[in-house]
Amino acid sequence: MSEPKRYTITAALPYANGPLHIGHLAGAYIAADIYARYLRLQGKDVIFVCGSDEHGAAITIKAKKENTTPKEIVDKYHSIIKKSFEDFGISFDIYHRTTEPIHYETSQDFFRVLNDKNAFEIIESEQYFDEEAKQFLADRYIIGTCPKCANENAYGDQCEKCGSSLNPTDLINPRSTLTNSKPVLKSTKHWFLKLDEQQKGIEDWFDKTSKENNWKAHVVGQCKSWLNDGLRPRAMTRDLNWGIPVPPEIAGAEGKVLYVWLDAPIGYISATKQLFLEKANQQNIFSYNERSFENATKDDWKKYWQDDETQLIHFIGKDNIVFHCITFPAILKATEQYILPTNVPANEFMNLEGDKISTSRNWAVWLHEYLEDFPGREDELRYTLIANMPENRDSEFTWQDFQNRVNSELGNNLGNFVKRVSDLLHKFYDGVVPEFK
Numbered sequence: 001m002s003e004p005k006r007y008t009i010t011a012a013l014p015y016a017n018g019p020l021h022i023g024h025l026a027g028a029y030i031a032a033d034i035y036a037r038y039l040r041l042q043g044k045d046v047i048f049v050c051g052s053d054e055h056g057a058a059i060t061i062k063a064k065k066e067n068t069t070p071k072e073i074v075d076k077y078h079s080i081i082k083k084s085f086e087d088f089g090i091s092f093d094i095y096h097r098t099t100e101p102i103h104y105e106t107s108q109d110f111f112r113v114l115n116d117k118n119a120f121e122i123i124e125s126e127q128y129f130d131e132e133a134k135q136f137l138a139d140r141y142i143i144g145t146c147p148k149c150a151n152e153n154a155y156g157d158q159c160e161k162c163g164s165s166l167n168p169t170d171l172i173n174p175r176s177t178l179t180n181s182k183p184v185l186k187s188t189k190h191w192f193l194k195l196d197e198q199q200k201g202i203e204d205w206f207d208k209t210s211k212e213n214n215w216k217a218h219v220v221g222q223c224k225s226w227l228n229d230g231l232r233p234r235a236m237t238r239d240l241n242w243g244i245p246v247p248p249e250i251a252g253a254e255g256k257v258l259y260v261w262l263d264a265p266i267g268y269i270s271a272t273k274q275l276f277l278e279k280a281n282q283q284n285i286f287s288y289n290e291r292s293f294e295n296a297t298k299d300d301w302k303k304y305w306q307d308d309e310t311q312l313i314h315f316i317g318k319d320n321i322v323f324h325c326i327t328f329p330a331i332l333k334a335t336e337q338y339i340l341p342t343n344v345p346a347n348e349f350m351n352l353e354g355d356k357i358s359t360s361r362n363w364a365v366w367l368h369e370y371l372e373d374f375p376g377r378e379d380e381l382r383y384t385l386i387a388n389m390p391e392n393r394d395s396e397f398t399w400q401d402f403q404n405r406v407n408s409e410l411g412n413n414l415g416n417f418v419k420r421v422s423d424l425l426h427k428f429y430d431g432v433v434p435e436f437k
């Protein structure tokens with residue numbers, strides 16, 4: 001493969017309903033950061049983009065619980081998350097957010113293009129509706145008894161006790177989390193992306209690209225099993241009031257918003273647009289790569305998303321593999337304007353002291369809390385996470401291991417090495433590094 005002209009590196013958009021923990025850093029951000037820094041050191045033309053994912057039912061649920069608005073929830077967590085990334089030296093060129101107007105425009109334009117290209121079909125189905133709250137219920141707004149393990153508090157999309165993936169209609173005795181009433185089935189229509197029609201195109205692209213670029217075995221394995229099952233149409237709209245509205249000129253779409261997969265990953269593109277808007281106006285203060293942005297224009301984002309000589313690499317955790325390797329490429333491909341990813345090097349999970357990291361059980365090392373206990377020790381944590389990164393299998397963080405690595409590998413080994421080199425430098429070269437010959 002010939003040398004690419006430039007690189008677009010993305011890292012999964014963190015969901016703005018909670019702070020970041022070590023599993024996030026180890027899962028996607030440190031790996032992406034290392035790769036971006038490595039390419040920059042070689043003088044390559046690189047952009048590294050990310051931002052907060054700020055829509056969806058989980059945020060409205062959290063807002064309701066805390067008696068506040070979704071906007072206040074995402075404002076709060078966006079700033080906490082952004083600060084953690086800055087503190088830990090994740091060298092994004094821009095850290096954006098999906099509630100910005102430029103992102104609404106970009107996502108709605110995607111919907112229009114897909115609609116014009118006849119990539120959707122409208123399917124009518126029955127979904128649960130809360131008659132007291134007068135609204136359709138997102139999967140997470142419905143709780144009931146799990147048909148597999150009898151857990152009485154299973155969600156409409158998943159039972160957290162036995163891990164089964166569910167449909168809301170699978171639940172026994174469903175109830176609405178909004179009003180605690182029994183929801184009724186009511187007919188609604190949604191715009192489905194015709195993934196079935198894209199099966200062959202996606203399969204051909206996937207086989208060729210994953211082979212040429214040596215994709216990780218666990219990524220290929222997951223995608224293969226999805227492709228072998230056959231792709232099915234997937235709804236790209238939702239009945240919700242917190243999200244990006246379907247473009248208003250589309251008949252019959254009042255009250256509908258774009259599904260997260262026609263919203264969040266497009267955030268990579270709108271972040272790039274915003275980056276070059278700011279570069280063209282010489283406003284952006286984030287950049288680690290000033291060189292390649294000289295004489296930037298606001299249309300330069302297109303080179304990073306629509307030119308075949310650009311390599312697009314998505315860094316994500318393993319929970320997002322299918323969406324980044326199948327759903328999002330299918331969306332990009334259907335527009336006939338965008339490049340598809342060259343690689344999706346997903347990491348597996350990092351566990352904590354023998355147990356899965358869990359936000360709801362508060363079993364995590366939160367980054368902002370780590371810095372309260374170890375101020376100024378960002379690199380020690382980065383090092384430990386890098387040395388133990390879950391690249392091909394789940395790995396484990398323990399405080400004992402952290403202590404050993406910091407004291408012996410950084411303190412003794414690296415510290416000793418630096419001390420000896422520095423002593424020799426003073427003894428033989430008057431403390432000046434000699435020219436390399």
Ligand SMILES: [Zn+2]
Nearest residue numbers: 146149159162
């Ligand atoms: Zn269950």
